[in-house]
Amino acid sequence: MKIKVVGPGCARCKATFDVVKKVVEKEGLDVELEYVTDMNEAIELGVVATPAVWVDGKVVIQGKIPKESEILEIIKK
Template sequence: MEIKVLGTGCANCKALYSSVEQVVNELGLQADLVKEEDLMKIMEYNVMTLPALVVDGKVVAKGRISKEEIKKILTK
């Protein structure tokens, strides 16, 4: 599983990355976690709201996301 957190380095982006990292560890998932801050690469996902969460190449959430929401997304 590849998980990307799209964001430019703002506080919300850093918080989402941290939350995703915690959830991955709690659930014991085998995942590559990537923090994508390159604006040109972020634009390839056609996302206007940051931060955004991408799982296996698909945008699954945008904006603020709670740890519970992250757990639901990653366990689907």
């Protein structure tokens, strides 16, 4: 599974990355996690609002800091 947290590097984007990383580590998941700050790549990924979370080819969260439970639910699908 590939997960990308997308954002320009603002505090909200960093917080989103921290939430995702915490869930991945807590659950011991085999996930390739990346933090994307290149806005050209963000556009290519289909992101229109940051922070955003992209999972295996699809933007699943945009414009908010997700809760751990939201990330866990998305990953387990």
